[in-house]
Every structure is written in structure tokens, then in C-alpha cells.
Amino acid sequence: MTARHGRKPLLTMSRIEKTFRGETVALKDLNLTVNGGDFLSLLGPSGCGKSTALRLIAGLIHPTSGRLEWSGERGVGDLGIVFQEPTLMPWLTVAQNVWLPYRLRGRSFAEAQRDIESALELVGLSEFSDAHPRELSGGMKMRVSIARAMVTRPRLILLDEPFAALDEITRFKLNNDLLEMKAALGCTVIFVTHSVFESVFLSDRVIVMAARPGRVISELGIDTPYPRHADFRTSNEYAAHTRDVSNALGEAMEAVA
Amino acid sequence: MTLPDDAAPTLDKEEEIRARRDRINRVAKWTLPSLVMALSLLAWHLYVTLKGVPHYVLPGPVPVGKSIIEDWALLWPAMLTTSRLTILALFLAVTGGAALAVAFTQSRWAEMSFFPYAVILQVTPVVAIAPLLQIYVDSAFVAALLCAWIVAFFPILSNTTTGLKSADHNLHDLFTIYGATRWQRLRYLAAPSALPYFLGGLRIAGGLALIGAVVAEFVIGRAGTGLGLASTLLEASYRFNFGRLYAALILISILGIGIFAITSLISHLMLRKWHESALNREV
Numbered sequence: 001m002t003a004r005h006g007r008k009p010l011l012t013m014s015r016i017e018k019t020f021r022g023e024t025v026a027l028k029d030l031n032l033t034v035n036g037g038d039f040l041s042l043l044g045p046s047g048c049g050k051s052t053a054l055r056l057i058a059g060l061i062h063p064t065s066g067r068l069e070w071s072g073e074r075g076v077g078d079l080g081i082v083f084q085e086p087t088l089m090p091w092l093t094v095a096q097n098v099w100l101p102y103r104l105r106g107r108s109f110a111e112a113q114r115d116i117e118s119a120l121e122l123v124g125l126s127e128f129s130d131a132h133p134r135e136l137s138g139g140m141k142m143r144v145s146i147a148r149a150m151v152t153r154p155r156l157i158l159l160d161e162p163f164a165a166l167d168e169i170t171r172f173k174l175n176n177d178l179l180e181m182k183a184a185l186g187c188t189v190i191f192v193t194h195s196v197f198e199s200v201f202l203s204d205r206v207i208v209m210a211a212r213p214g215r216v217i218s219e220l221g222i223d224t225p226y227p228r229h230a231d232f233r234t235s236n237e238y239a240a241h242t243r244d245v246s247n248a249l250g251e252a253m254e255a256v257a
Numbered sequence: 258m259t260l261p262d263d264a265a266p267t268l269d270k271e272e273e274i275r276a277r278r279d280r281i282n283r284v285a286k287w288t289l290p291s292l293v294m295a296l297s298l299l300a301w302h303l304y305v306t307l308k309g310v311p312h313y314v315l316p317g318p319v320p321v322g323k324s325i326i327e328d329w330a331l332l333w334p335a336m337l338t339t340s341r342l343t344i345l346a347l348f349l350a351v352t353g354g355a356a357l358a359v360a361f362t363q364s365r366w367a368e369m370s371f372f373p374y375a376v377i378l379q380v381t382p383v384v385a386i387a388p389l390l391q392i393y394v395d396s397a398f399v400a401a402l403l404c405a406w407i408v409a410f411f412p413i414l415s416n417t418t419t420g421l422k423s424a425d426h427n428l429h430d431l432f433t434i435y436g437a438t439r440w441q442r443l444r445y446l447a448a449p450s451a452l453p454y455f456l457g458g459l460r461i462a463g464g465l466a467l468i469g470a471v472v473a474e475f476v477i478g479r480a481g482t483g484l485g486l487a488s489t490l491l492e493a494s495y496r497f498n499f500g501r502l503y504a505a506l507i508l509i510s511i512l513g514i515g516i517f518a519i520t521s522l523i524s525h526l527m528l529r530k531w532h533e534s535a536l537n538r539e540v
Contacts, residue, residue, distance in 0.1 A: 055430075058430070058434055059433075059434065060430050060433060060434065076435055076436045077435075079434060081430075081431065081434055083427045083430075085425075085427065087425055087427040087428055087431065089428065089445075089446070089449065090531045090532070091449045091452070091530070091531045091532075100431070100435070100445075101435050103445065104432065104435040104436065104437045104441055104445070105435070105436075132530055132531050133531075134531060134536070
């Protein structure tokens with residue numbers, strides 16, 4: 001946990017509760033502080049409220065009770081999001097898709113071009129800027145989606161199980177690349193996942209959640225310093241962290257209130 | 258397996274068969290329908306001549322062809338009249354249907370209030386409405402136009418409304434996160450998502466506009482609308498001029514095919530870069 005020392009809170013969620021239609025309690029008593037520079041994973045079984053928490057942070061839904069506070073003013077470009085599907089617009093080229101956050105703020109393509117090019121370079125797709133999404137593989141589409149989330153250089157990027165539909169080789173590669181991209185941008189990341197391995201490899205904090213009602217069961221620190229490379233996956237340290245997180249997840253699966 | 262740089266790529270047996278099949282398909286696409294057409298004309302001709310069918314029961318393809326040439330001075334203006342009516346009705350259906358669809362998706366209240374009436378207008382047979390239009394609308398041309406418009410606008414309205422609502426919900430969320438205005442959401446997300454649906458509606462509406470125009474000419478007649486193809490057809494039947502009747506019928510079909518070809522071409526050109534329906538797949 002030493003890696004987190006000295007970080008300032010970016011976002012604080014206190015006693016958040018979210019109930020849908022007055023009956024389904026999706027989140028109960030959620031307390032979470034996200035610090036600037038964190039790579040935080042939300043891990044848990046289906047229905048534990050991971051995605052609901054992400055949507056609350058994104059401002060797409062509002063808590064039934066509790067408080068969600070940002071430190072400092074939150075601008076439109078301060079937040080980027082990547083969904084489970086690449087969610088690209090098939091009628092636009094790769095570069096035009098990445099332009100979207102700027103386009104919606106009234107910036108012309110020419111004005112945004114430099115940022116678009118550097119975002120595509122960051123995800124390794126510079127050569128494909130004029131391609132249409134249908135010409136790309138699943139992994140490449142996801143990279144475009146990540147480039148779009150990063151183009152405004154946001155303070156916080158939310159990823160909602162972005163690699164769940166990809167094959168393992170592509171997923172490993174994107175995991176490595178995601179860490180590099182985060183380091184290059186210096187942003188904060190909240191990553192929702194079902195995968196213990198992915199959460200351990202990527203994050204410095206793993207929040208384990210339980211379902212019915214969705215709540216935080218435990219928080220584990222992964223203190224292996226960055227940069228982490230592929231050999232981290234085969235280290236004893238990784239195995240130990242994976243075991244701890246798996247145990248915590250096992251408790252979460254049993255802890256049905 | 259990699260090939261040396263200077264080696265020409267070799268086609269295996271399966272690929273050769275596929276290439277040959279593609280070549281045959283390309284040619285057959287045009288030759289087969291033409292052949293069917295030629296054989297049908299021949300059969301028609303033989304049936305009429307060998308059986309001695311009287312021309313007032315079924316004229317042969319030769320007299321019909323002759324009629325198209327000889328009556329061209331009469332048929333061509335009639336074709337222009339019907340085309341004008343059809344195209345104007347289609348244009349109004351496109352603008353009206355698309356505008357109403359946008360209104361429906363922008364306001365739930367508007368949709369709830371007016372959609373049932375759009376359905377009523379659609380399900381009531383236009384043949385039943387046309388005589389009423391003739392009574393209530395002074396100008397016969399406007400009455401005919403309304404008649405064709407009623408039939409053509411619903412597929413545009415219905416398809417475009419569905420299309421405008423079909424945009425990816427995650428993209429909607431993305432637009433919310435980036436603080437998009439209603440106008441931006443419509444222009445950059447809903448409208449492009451609706452385009453394939455709209456174009457599908459356009460292809461249906463093109464054919465229906467022609468049907469509407471023909472029905473209008475039949476029911477409302479030539480007064481004010483000028484002499485269209487359908488009125489020419491009706492008049493020819495009164496005069497037992499069956500050669501001209503068939504000539505008019507064929508020109509109506511050609512007009513229909515032309516409208517379908519144009520709307521299909523528009524659809525193809527607008528979607529060919531990105532939409533599944535317009536893409537050529539390798540395998």
C-alpha cells in the first residue's frame with residue numbers, strides 16, 4: 001500500500017445507497033475514496049453493483065442516498081469511459097470516432113487533430129485512422145474505444161469489463177498496453193472486472209464486492225510497483241496476491257445477506 | 258505458410274471453383290432474367306398466334322410493342338404525368354414522414370397523441386379514401402397527390418421512428434457523459450443510426466407512391482391530374498384498345514422498376530462503406 005502514500009483524494013463516495021424502482025437494492029452503504037493516480041479494480045460476482053457504482057461515478061444515475069463528491073471542479077472532458085462493447089459508430093472512421101468527445105464540445109476535427117493523432121498513437125492504431133470499424137478486429141475496436149476515452153486526457157477513466165469478450169492472448173496484450181497508457185497519461189483508472197487475474201495484474205487496489213445487496217466486502221492492496229511486465233504474471237508475488245483476492249472473492253460469494 | 262516474395266499467389270482447387278462460380282454469377286445475374294423475359298415473350302407470342310386468341314382478349318407482344326411506338330406521343334406525356342405525381346408524393350412522404358418521426362422521438366407526448374392516427378390512416382384502404390378526397394378537395398391534382406402521399410408516408414414514418422430509437426444505448430450514455438445537446442444527439446447519433454431504416458422505408462415507399470398515384474388516377478380520374486398512365490389504361494380498356502392498355506401497363510411496370518432501382522442505388526451509395534446490408538463479404 002506504500003505506493004498510494006501521498007496521493008490526494010479525487011473522488012469520495014460516502015454511505016451511498018442506490019435502489020431501483022423502490023425495491024431492488026443495487027448498492028448499500030458504499031464508502032469509497034478514489035485517490036488521484038489510483039488503478040482501482042471493482043471485482044465481484046454478477047449483480048454486486050459494480051456497474052451501478054461505475055454509472056454513479058459517471059453521473060449517468062444518481063444515488064438514492066449518500067454523497068458523491070469530486071475534489072475540485074469536474075469538467076466535461078475530465079471523465080472517459082470504456083464499455084464492455086467497443087460501442088463505436090460504424091458510419092464514422094476510426095479518427096472520427098475518437099474525435100467524438102471534442103466534437104460534442106464544438107471543436108472542429110482540424111482543431112482536435114493533434115490530440116486525436118496522439119491518442120491513436122498511444123493505442124498503436126495510427127495507421128488505421130481512416131479505416132471504418134468493420135475493418136478492425138475485436139481487440140483493435142476496443143483500442144479505438146480506449147483512444148476515444150483518453151483523447152481529452154481526462155483525470156479519471158472508467159472501464160466496465162472492457163476485455164471480457166476478447167480472447168486471452170488479446171486480453172493479455174491489452175492489459176500490458178493499458179498499464180503503459182495509464183502511465184503515459186498519469187490518470188486515475190477505475191476498472192470493473194470479473195477476473196481475479198486481471199484485477200491483480202492491473203491494479204494497486206482491488207475492491208471486492210458482494211451481491212444482494214451490492215456492497216464492499218473487502219479491499220486489498222497490490223503493492224507490486226509499476227511498471228509491471230508480462231513476467232509479473234508468473235511470479236510468486238502474483239500467485240500470492242491472486243490467492244488472497246480469490247479467497248476474498250470466495251467470501252463475497254458466500255456472504256449473501 | 259508464407260510465400261517467397263517473387264512467387265505469384267497460387268489458387269487452390271477450392272479457390273478456383275469459387276472464382277469460377279463468382280464469374281458465372283456475375284454474368285448470370287443479368288443473362289438469366291433476360292433469358293426468362295425473352296422466353297416468356299416468345300411463349301406469349303406463340304400462344305396468341307397459334308391459338309388464334311382475339312386481340313381484344315389478349316394482344317400479342319408484337320401489337321403491344323407496336324402500340325408503345327405508335328402511341329408514344331400519347332404515352333410519354335402520360336408517363337411524365339404519373340411520374341410527376343409519384344415523385345412529388347414520394348418527396349412529400351419523405352419530408353413529412355421523416356419530420357414526423359423526428360417529432361415523435363423528440364416528444365413522447367406527440368408520439369402518444371398522433372401515432373394511433375397515423376396507423377388509422379395507414380390501415381384504411383386508400384381506395385376507400387380516394388372518393389372522399391375527391392369530394393372534399395377542390396383540386397383533383399391535390400386530391401391525387403394526397404392519395405399517393407397517404408400510402409407512401411407510413412413506411413417512412415414507421416421505419417424512421419424505429420431507426421431513430423435504435424441507437425446503441427451505450428452511445429447514448431457516452432453522449433450524456435460528454436454533455437451533448439438534444440440537437441447533437443439527433444444529428445450525430447440518432448439520425449445516422451436511423452439511416453438504414455429510413456432507406457429501407459424509402460424503397461417500400463417508392464413502390465407505394467406509384468400504387469397510390471395509380472389508384473388516384475383510377476378513382477379521381479383525369480380531371481385536373483392530366484392524363485396519366487393509369488387513366489390512359491382505363492380509357493384504352495373502354496375503347497377496347499388492348500394494345501394500348503398493355504402498353505400503358507408495361508410502362509407503369511417500367512416506372513416502378515425505375516423507382517425501385519433509383520431508391521436502391523441511393524441506399525447502396527449511402528450505406529456501402531459501413532452497413533452490413535450493403536457490404537460485399539469475402540466469404
